[in-house]
Amino acid sequence: MRIRSSARARGLQIIYCWRASANSLTSPSLISVCNLRSSCGLLSISSSSLPPEGSPSTFPTSQKKQHATGCTLVSNHNKAYSNQSVKKCRDAVSSSFLESKPTQSFESRHPPVFEVDAESVTQGLRLNNAAQCPFLKEVKDQIQANPTVKAALCGSEQGSGQIFKAVIDDALVTVLSQLREQKRYREFLYFKRSVGQHPEIVHSRISGHNQALSSISDTYDQAAEREENNVVVNWCSNDYLNMGHHPSVIQVMQRTLSEQGAGAGGTRNISGSNVVHVELEKELASLCNTQAALLFGSCYAANLGVMEALSATLGKNTVIFSDQENHASLVQGIRNTRLSKKIFRHNDVQHLRELLEETPHDAKKIVVFESVYSMSGTMSPVSDILDVCDHYGAISVIDEVHAVGLYGSEGGGILDHINQRGRADIITGTLGKAFGVSGGFVAGSGYIIDVIRSTAPSFIFTTSMSPAIGAGALASVRHVRWCSEDRSRMMETCKYIKQRMLDAHLPLMSTETHIMPLLVGEGSLCKKLSDELFARGIYVQPINFPSVPRGEELLRFTAGPKHTTNHIDHLINCLSEIFAHHGLLTTQSMTPKLAVLDASAS
Numbered sequence: 001m002r003i004r005s006s007a008r009a010r011g012l013q014i015i016y017c018w019r020a021s022a023n024s025l026t027s028p029s030l031i032s033v034c035n036l037r038s039s040c041g042l043l044s045i046s047s048s049s050l051p052p053e054g055s056p057s058t059f060p061t062s063q064k065k066q067h068a069t070g071c072t073l074v075s076n077h078n079k080a081y082s083n084q085s086v087k088k089c090r091d092a093v094s095s096s097f098l099e100s101k102p103t104q105s106f107e108s109r110h111p112p113v114f115e116v117d118a119e120s121v122t123q124g125l126r127l128n129n130a131a132q133c134p135f136l137k138e139v140k141d142q143i144q145a146n147p148t149v150k151a152a153l154c155g156s157e158q159g160s161g162q163i164f165k166a167v168i169d170d171a172l173v174t175v176l177s178q179l180r181e182q183k184r185y186r187e188f189l190y191f192k193r194s195v196g197q198h199p200e201i202v203h204s205r206i207s208g209h210n211q212a213l214s215s216i217s218d219t220y221d222q223a224a225e226r227e228e229n230n231v232v233v234n235w236c237s238n239d240y241l242n243m244g245h246h247p248s249v250i251q252v253m254q255r256t257l258s259e260q261g262a263g264a265g266g267t268r269n270i271s272g273s274n275v276v277h278v279e280l281e282k283e284l285a286s287l288c289n290t291q292a293a294l295l296f297g298s299c300y301a302a303n304l305g306v307m308e309a310l311s312a313t314l315g316k317n318t319v320i321f322s323d324q325e326n327h328a329s330l331v332q333g334i335r336n337t338r339l340s341k342k343i344f345r346h347n348d349v350q351h352l353r354e355l356l357e358e359t360p361h362d363a364k365k366i367v368v369f370e371s372v373y374s375m376s377g378t379m380s381p382v383s384d385i386l387d388v389c390d391h392y393g394a395i396s397v398i399d400e401v402h403a404v405g406l407y408g409s410e411g412g413g414i415l416d417h418i419n420q421r422g423r424a425d426i427i428t429g430t431l432g433k434a435f436g437v438s439g440g441f442v443a444g445s446g447y448i449i450d451v452i453r454s455t456a457p458s459f460i461f462t463t464s465m466s467p468a469i470g471a472g473a474l475a476s477v478r479h480v481r482w483c484s485e486d487r488s489r490m491m492e493t494c495k496y497i498k499q500r501m502l503d504a505h506l507p508l509m510s511t512e513t514h515i516m517p518l519l520v521g522e523g524s525l526c527k528k529l530s531d532e533l534f535a536r537g538i539y540v541q542p543i544n545f546p547s548v549p550r551g552e553e554l555l556r557f558t559a560g561p562k563h564t565t566n567h568i569d570h571l572i573n574c575l576s577e578i579f580a581h582h583g584l585l586t587t588q589s590m591t592p593k594l595a596v597l598d599a600s601a602s
Contacts (some may be wrong), residue, residue, distance in 0.1 A: 066598035226387030243436030256471035263535040276470040289422035292449035299430040300329040305456035307333030318364040365394035371414035371472025377515035489561040516557040526553040
């Protein structure tokens with residue numbers, strides 16, 4: 001049996017494996033697998049007792065489909081549940097989770113397929129796939145074999161179904177508890193953005209919604225004696241140009257909402273293409289200098305759609321080459337293809353060339369990379385990578401999410417900035433960052449876009465974009481293309497802040513782009529710094545593992561055209577004091593020449 005790691009998926013799924021006889025589907029074998037799809041990966045819990053081959057517990061025909069979907073857990077025996085057995089099971093499970101050290105190699109970003117053989121199954125409940133899950137590597141070691149659990153799984157213990165559910169519940173609670181202990185439990189704060197007030201936002205102290213182990217209310221009630229609603233300055237927004245508040249965007253969205261209503265009415269496969277969709281796609285194709293473009297609900301979905309279409313079209317004799325720091329959506333899309341993949345070191349063109357050179361000449365090749373990397377703030381050598389793709393006949397897929405709308409004479413991204421718009425085969429981007437609205441898109445040649453439209457499930461089976469959202473995005477794209485004032489002001493602000501950070505000996509990791517990451521290097525300290533800054537009216541989220549590797553935890557700052565000199569002075573003063581207190585300032589003078597790009601191509 002092969003179990004594939006599936007990172008960053010959601011939901012809970014119980015999967016059964018069956019012994020197959022000639023023409024029947026027999027009862028669940030001891031190879032029961034419980035897959036907990038967390039926000040990033042699969043936990044596989046495998047049991048061990050195999051029912052005998054002539055067991056009379058064959059599923060009725062009516063149950064075959066139900067069990068084939070892997071959504072229902074069925075006990076072999078209808079017996080009274082035993083609360084005592086449930087308690088023993090919980091005690092056995094909760095005491096057996098062990099910590100494990102993470103794998104630090106860059107290959108771990110693309111976990112392989114894992115083999116689960118009979119020997120490993122007979123060792124009791126295991127959490128195999130979690131060993132490679134980038135969010136849950138520490139939940140790795142097997143739960144120790146326990147007679148109560150074994151008996152329950154064999155169906156010889158009263159309440160076996162409830163006991164097995166208790167195992168799952170304990171796994172869920174244990175994972176959350178460990179994330180909390182390691183300061184990696186994600187707590188979302190609650191804000192209200194007001195038009196005309198950016199970058200200032202109102203924080204409301206509300207207990208954690210959908211956060212079972214949240215301590216937000218306790219933490220901030222004790223940490224700050226402030227008014228019930230606090231005004232803080234947002235230093236980590238991805239609405240880089242504040243287009244989400246622009247009057248032209250708001251007005252056209254209001255008008256379209258009153259004219260066409262709220263929703264699109266279904267998928268484009270069923271409800272057709274709204275005229276707004278068509279106009280927006282033409283505008284995006286023009287922006288990227290390609291023949292066509294296609295809208296998605298998000299760029300995450302767009303990246304999945306590209307990989308789905310390429311996998312369905314090119315076949316198994318295809319190798320994907322992926323940058324080590326590619327975004328989760330690209331990594332997940334590549335995993336979903338089940339094609340051969342090779343990971344090249346971040347921005348290392350020579351390593352990419354070596355991997356392509358050792359790949360069979362007749363294999364189809366796809367190179368996947370980003371133009372601007374959202375965590376490190378680095379920029380890829382786009383032209384050099386495209387040269388390599390041309391030399392080896394590889395399809396180039398570039399993610400311009402953090403560049404589109406910001407770089408180039410028309411805001412077309414890094415390709416626009418280097419005067420090579422349209423050179424990449426496939427371009428993906430977002431409407432939710434520099435354009436300030438929502439949604440994603442793919443741009444490319446006419447036949448590539450048609451293949452994605454015709455074969456990508458993430459496009460075919462998803463309700464299409466609301467006409468109001470599409471109209472707002474269209475207004476935003478047109479404004480950003482032909483009005484560069486905000487873009488230029490944002491870039492100058494970022495350049496000024498980075499020089500101030502360097503002058504203050506703050507550990508700025510990169511000066512290449514508008515993204516300003518300060519290295520902290522430890523998860524719990526990163527969260528503490530974020531809390532201390534928040535108490536001083538500065539909102540910036542800590543970036544911890546698995547968004548970045550352990551040891552590279554950071555605070556990621558962004559700025560927009562509305563950040564004032566007073567905002568910047570307050571930020572640098574607070575950062576200098578807090579980083580000095582924790583011993584995080586650099587020990588030597590750092591005065592490198594800033595490499596920040598101007599808003600327009602030079």
